[in-house]
Amino acid sequence: MNWVGKRFAFLFKSTKGLILVGIALAALISAFFGMLSGPMADWGIKDVIVRFFGITLVESEREGRLVILYHVIAMIVVAVETYMITGLLPMKENQKVLINSTITVGYLAAIFGGLPFAYWGHVWAFHGIYIAGLSLIFFAGCVLLYALWPWRKEYRITDNSYAHTRKGVPLERVAFFAMGSATIISALFGAIPGSSFGNGFTVFLAENVVRVPHKSILDLSIIGHLHIMLALIAICCALIISRWMDFKGVWHKLAMPLMISGSLVLAMGTWLVVPFEAAAHAIIYGGSTLAMLGALFLVIFSWRKLIREGLARKGIARGNFFQKVGALLSDPLKFGATWQMVFMNFTVSGIGIFTAVKLDEIFRQWQFMDERSILTGHWHILATLTATILLMYYADLAGLKGKARQWFSWLLIICSDLAFGAVTIYEMRRLITPEATQQPLINTTTLLGDIGIIVVLLVLAILMVWRLTDLFKKKGRWTIESTQSIVENEEGIK
């Protein structure tokens, strides 16, 4: 019993254990339910899975099922980001324990209530558990905001390397607080229509209604909700990576106000979708630009730092171009986290801007199903790219070193980018080939996308198996990590 108790304590009480459990569950759920669609359905795997696990797929409930599945996965990611925040930022221990325990119970309830309800018949008690889970996560978010309150005296800083106000209020903490506040309010934009189900609101996927000229207020609320939640998860990820990289100096001072204003303006824009849909888009573009500029400054800072540290490790004072590139790539895990942010511009932001600019001229001349393909690919890539960044941070926390670190990082970077690139070409295929002659391009991009995703899932599985086997060791890494904070981990690497 003691054997189980110690491991349970690691998995559910320590920050690293909690992150590990979250990532493992997200990976399992993504892999399992990913078999019910796309190429897996083409190959007949879906039919086998449905029969073997007794899954009930009622056709009219498909959209509802997907909404629950997306929420379950998103809640795990939100929980993982929350663990990282409570681990990285100073706060009272009792607050940290309350936040982590509440959000853990919340997302587990969302999983074990939501998925059985969505995929294995309708026992309404499970739906209640799912809703209770979401509510607990919301409550944990409120407590997190209270704990983060940046204007408390004890959190003031004097170190001029980090952005702060004249009174010493740390702007990075303000950025976390602004992002968190926007998240909490934006959650309501989903919760209110959700609670109106059957009373003026019915479930839908936003990509299916983009061409509908007149949408109801509740529909607009949902559209704003899903856009901002994904954007805020990405901003939160960038802020976490800022801490990981020990972001500071002039770039930090430039970036943090942009992150704060970007989060707030972006959120404001998506909220304004409800009353002023047309004007809201301009505000959203403004907020996105601010946040993306903040992320760009993080990239500039981190690459300069990686080059500096890489050259120092080799004993080179001032390297030439190739030595600098070599130094930049010498720790692919840290390089990869920010490279993925750059890559996001090619596969998400760039595509999004191009589509918006050429919407009526090109994309609205196509049939709706082709436009939907772009929308679906667009947000899948954004969500998965964000996940790979968090995964790189976790791999560092998990103590991946040496050749394993190199292989893990490069496979993750190359194969995920291969998949995202292939999906980008797939979703934009009408620009390249007419529908009648699309099959060779579809086959190639699907194959490349599948290879990329499979390798990513494999390296993730290997990481998880490594951590699983570690749990069976008497003095495994888990014994150290049980009491180690993620900030200590950072210092350890330095």
Place this chain on the structure above:
Amino acid sequence: MKKLLLALSVLLLLVSCKPVDLDAAIPVFNTGIDANSWAKIPAGEFLKGQFEEETLIDYDYEVMATDVTNDQYASFLNEVTSSGEATLDGERIIGDYPGDTFNGFRHEEEIPAGKYLYIAINDPAVRLTYDGSTFASKTGYENHPMTMVSWFGARAYCEYYGWRLPSELEWEKAARGTDNRAFPWGDTTSRNIANYISSRDPFENMTSFGSNTTPVGFFNGKSYNGYQTMSNASPYGIYDMAGNVWQWTGDVYPDQHYRYMRGGSKNHYENTLRVWVTNNATPTFTGPAVGFRCAR
């Protein structure tokens, strides 16, 4: 290892660059379904949409039992080009349309009165031939659904014979009947009941050209050279209301220029075959997976 990766990359590039032969020979089957037959839909309530709203259509109407075929559309083109009701403008067949009310709503495009595209005869995906005077079906495609036809071309066909495109409501009731089924034949689907992506029918080869249309009424319970089909007839005996090709419907809605299609297609997953799923496009859009049928 490096050589293997290089070889694999070159192979992939070659596969993706390999042109699709749109005129490759296809199997020819007589489905035994009469493309000139109609099905009667009696007046009464039905359950509309995913959330099953009780909706009344208070008149009887008829819907074609199959999609309009290439042969039928070729005959139509021969008639209207002879009579001058449609004209050849370069490589396009065009005809008159009285225009829509334009409100200048966001993204709305004006459709004023004028001549609009029916089909572009030089498009290699069109399954018709034109020798300068006569339209005919390409060999093997005679009983396949007419595709690459715009909404204007579909509407003109129906109106020429005194019919019309079905409204979305009429189409949905014809596909669903009066119960809450998701597909015209019932609640679940299988590969030998309709033509959708990777449905593995005899007209599909996903490693080369991809999907192709199946003859109208192909999925009727018959066996074709050992390929056993199940009937996909709707409760009113209408075939291919799900899969094969999207079908233009007749509604013109305010504040938008889009025209709506129903039924899913050979190029899309089975979830698009559900009776309430819609696709839409500008009325001049043509596609190899877009056809139509008429109502009266």
